[in-house]
Amino acid sequence: MSSSASPTLPPEPAAPVYINALMFNTVGYLFSGMLIFLMQLGFALLEAGAVRAANATNITLKNTLNAALGMVCYWVSGFGLSYGGGNKFIGSSAFFLLDLESLGFTEAFAFCQLMFALTSSTIMSGSMAERTNLVSYCFAVIMLILFVYPVVVHWCWSDWGWLSQMGYIDHAGSSVVHATGGCAALLGALMVGPRIGRFGSSGQPMSLPGHSTVLVAQGALLLWVGFFAFNICSGNDFTQATILGHIAITTTLSGAFAALAVLLAVKAMQRRWSLLIALNAVLAGLVAICSGCATVPHWAAVIIGAFAGLQLLLTSHLMVRFKIDDPLDAIAVHLGGGIVGTIGSGLFAREEGLVFTGDFSQLGIQLLGILCVCSWTCAWSFLVFFALRRAGMLRVSEKAELEGLDVYTHREPSYPEFMGMRRDPDELAMRPTLFPLAEARDLNA
């Protein structure tokens, strides 16, 4: 370079500034936060692909609202209740992030933690898809991020929390994020009831396939990327090279083995290779390893992943048996996977796990923790959803559901140019809807 001529920006510092952990972690939180925020896109695509085309705009808006509304709620009280000092049960400062206005390090931490909160609340939108009122869903998001989720975080992740002080292992939120979201999803699906046509007149389940497997795959693969950032970021200290690398490998193994185990199981049971179930299995494996990713050895990650995958088939079957309609299998993935992961840490944690110590105390703490987290979330979810159902707000009208929410509620059909396509053109006059919701039903039957 001609040393004289071009004093280009930015100037290199005269005396080198060395990077300390505060700077490093700040940047680490921010980049992780962005990659975890990609998971919002992942969930939006996963859910859009898994619903019928007549409801694709609706579910996408729910995901967008989940992000926007969740950000506001987390700002208002989410961070304060989670990490704002306080007692063993609940935080009590830093509401509206007021005290942190000029503390960039903590603001960056809040940004990253916000993304975890958004992940938790978006799980509901899957299990309640295609039939839930938009306003009700907003109330559920507010309930979860404003109050329920932050309290769980305070228990399990903050220095003051009673579970945290007992040594509860939940590194990246198998229980905090996923079981919490999964419980809300379970209660929501229960209270809102199954979609019209999901169960036949004699109660037999009918297939209502989503409108695009490619979108589902796209969402799931994006979530796969996001989960790495999710787990790696969770220790909140990017200087711990030893732990970070370990997390990357355990997360890799758990997701991969979940997919392979389930693919083979489905092939054996149904004589077909199922993409959609394999994708859900990947997610279940990733959810399960969140808890122990920093503490279990590689081989245990294999076991936890495979087990989380296989429980998916069982839990999903149970949901159908109990006539709980979960279009995304979100309950099986997040609640089922979360429970498996939380217990798995109790068994396989290298220092405290049952397998390594013969000591049941850690397993007991894990069981107590997951029980309390689930009870807490279920109780509040029940209250809110019950109130909404009483108010008649929880579910859309039958007319809206049959016509498809995109046109009825939003007047924005998802694929306007592909409207009105029918196998039999004679049907056209009879059916004013864009996409025949019941038509695809006989396909997988």
Added chain:
Amino acid sequence: MSSSASPTLPPEPAAPVYINALMFNTVGYLFSGMLIFLMQLGFALLEAGAVRAANATNITLKNTLNAALGMVCYWVSGFGLSYGGGNKFIGSSAFFLLDLESLGFTEAFAFCQLMFALTSSTIMSGSMAERTNLVSYCFAVIMLILFVYPVVVHWCWSDWGWLSQMGYIDHAGSSVVHATGGCAALLGALMVGPRIGRFGSSGQPMSLPGHSTVLVAQGALLLWVGFFAFNICSGNDFTQATILGHIAITTTLSGAFAALAVLLAVKAMQRRWSLLIALNAVLAGLVAICSGCATVPHWAAVIIGAFAGLQLLLTSHLMVRFKIDDPLDAIAVHLGGGIVGTIGSGLFAREEGLVFTVWCFDQHGFCRRLRSFAPSLVFIRQQGDFSQLGIQLLGILCVCSWTCAWSFLVFFALRRAGMLRVSEKAELEGLDVYTHREPSYPEFMGMRRDPDELAMRPTLFPLAEARDLNA
């Protein structure tokens, strides 16, 4: 680990090497650059979803070309005119990045800045979609990235620029990136004219909805991610932890409140929950906070975001009124949002903003600046310092005038040469088949509500058919 056996790569260094700001910033620029480059994909999807299926290949190619051509133009003169020393008005070295060949730090900086340039020029492709000649669009990209945008950057962001030296606040480019791109988009949409069928015989607007709301949402959510990198990276110093974290929170709040404000407003006005307008509102909120993200307090980000969202509705309405056809509402999002944001910084910047220079009395009767904000203050406006607001207004005015002038020249010349717009035949048939012979969804071709129409219409997707849907 068995200490003897496996000397696996890479070896751990014997004496620890400590990381200095140069290394740290280099890596920071590169990762940010990649995430900002994701915004090219975001724009491509947003625009592809917002046009009709018969033009989806065309708009996607325009976005691809925007990236490829923009990279070349920025290499040729973009970086040199922006940051290559020079006078107050324009840079004058580092063309072709020649002087930087072995300065990885500055190369990484150029890489990151390139992505900002690409963002600026891609805005036009939205407002001019479905009717603009591909070659004309290339000329517009060349004009913008080769010359017009770098000069604006030199003014506002380089150490030598006259606006920069006056203390102009535009941290991440509400005016530099978005208003510049928005002005070019406005002139382009004006000069190329509305799409066939956009305005009825009596001038009433007709709806020509895009072919996939899911694609639009996908693009917008990806842009949402990209905007965080966009704003965080803009200070060009990743060691400033205090500022970076603040930016993340203000950006978060602005986008979120824009979406919520607009959703409620649209619900109140049109009795429906609109996904597409909400997504545009998010983008407008993010565009507006670019300027002040590092300097305004949290509550001001809320105001700026909500205001940027609501102006979207007004600006969009004005566009229709003046018969400017903007399929993406890119002008309302980027130009409107950019102006709101630039003015917002003048009002709310914590040190210099008008609001904080007002004097008040506290509970003891002492006269204090509102800057030391406390609930105990008695709000009596004594005097405010309008100078920062003046600088902001001057800056946005100069940036817009400069860009509009050059855009007018180029688009006018192209129109005169008859190159600006595709033929009517091409527009009706759809550009994908006519210009590219690559229909976007070949297997979904020829679908009609009425099979009898088939013989009459050779096009793949009936462009006019969807029109009556939202009517």
Added chain:
Amino acid sequence: MSSSASPTLPPEPAAPVYINALMFNTVGYLFSGMLIFLMQLGFALLEAGAVRAANATNITLKNTLNAALGMVCYWVSGFGLSYGGGNKFIGSSAFFLLDLESLGFTEAFAFCQLMFALTSSTIMSGSMAERTNLVSYCFAVIMLILFVYPVVVHWCWSDWGWLSQMGYIDHAGSSVVHATGGCAALLGALMVGPRIGRFGSSGQPMSLPGHSTVLVAQGALLLWVGFFAFNICSGNDFTQATILGHIAITTTLSGAFAALAVLLAVKAMQRRWSLLIALNAVLAGLVAICSGCATVPHWAAVIIGAFAGLQLLLTSHLMVRFKIDDPLDAIAVHLGGGIVGTIGSGLFAREEGLVFTVWCFDQHGFCRRLRSFAPSLVFIRQQGDFSQLGIQLLGILCVCSWTCAWSFLVFFALRRAGMLRVSEKAELEGLDVYTHREPSYPEFMGMRRDPDELAMRPTLFPLAEARDLNA
């Protein structure tokens, strides 16, 4: 902040901890690894868009399996054979990453290297799309990641490898990753044979366009982002700011010029602007610069990119001539681009490349190497050092032979066993329904131009129907 009240998490450390290279590189590997993993999504979308809708679920599952199975294989022996010490030819420790269990730094390195391996094996799924048995594809992935690819990595990238010790230049894997994957893709496409309907009765090629150009563009743009991480990460040392920035610029230029060169060439030859070929050209340019991204100057990146783009047209033509059916043109992109890049490094590397070892006379008559590049030089070729070019040619030859030999064995065995290809019935019906019972777009099923055909055709998407479109 009220200093007393809120002891928020995480606490700021009392004495500042300074970041050393080990911490920095660990985080660098992990973030790069994630961005490179995004390329798995990129390939899935690229391939899904480029096949017909009746096989979209199938190709997406193959990509998902590629990731899951590849992770397991790399864990089992991939990393061990690559970097586990050993002799010049093959590594011999760290299987199952056993020795590394508590070495986070190396685990992070393995995570990042794993993503390179996944990229290599996913190339096959493109060239063999729409007709290959899922189980066969799994065997091919296992073959490649369990054994073939790690050995190539050991040769070229580990400290012990024979090519590495000879000074072979392949910074980010033009040959290691892309030519390896491309050779397997070539052998696979050869052995599995063309799709039904790809070549007419008299051998003329027929067009079988994929079902969505938008998906293809989305995949390619995502890969474009991923390639930056791919190349930047490859040096395995994020403290080398000088090199990292240089890589970003050369990668930028190569991809951009490849796209522009090919777009113009296709416009000249076919009178149309092709999106799909332009996207493949971008990828070919990015593949080619992998090898020399750290060592060639900017202008050489331009040449390598343009050349890699143009060879795409030739290679693609040759594939058709030899009746090799490659639905994605993966062979032309990855094998062709890989070979161009490997040779390009031999020509243009700043220290060792043939071009820079030529001796010239400067204006004073002094004999100087062209390396000290200056416009005043008189260009008289005196002598050039062909040794680096020779090493490059030897390297690419050995890598290709090795991969082709093993691929031939495995695919031949699978064909003999009758497992390689799906039945004709499955192929005509579409794999999504036949193998997976998960049609990709259930609600868009049964659409026909002529409703009378419905009774006759039980398939969801008429595979042959789109054929006459581009004819």
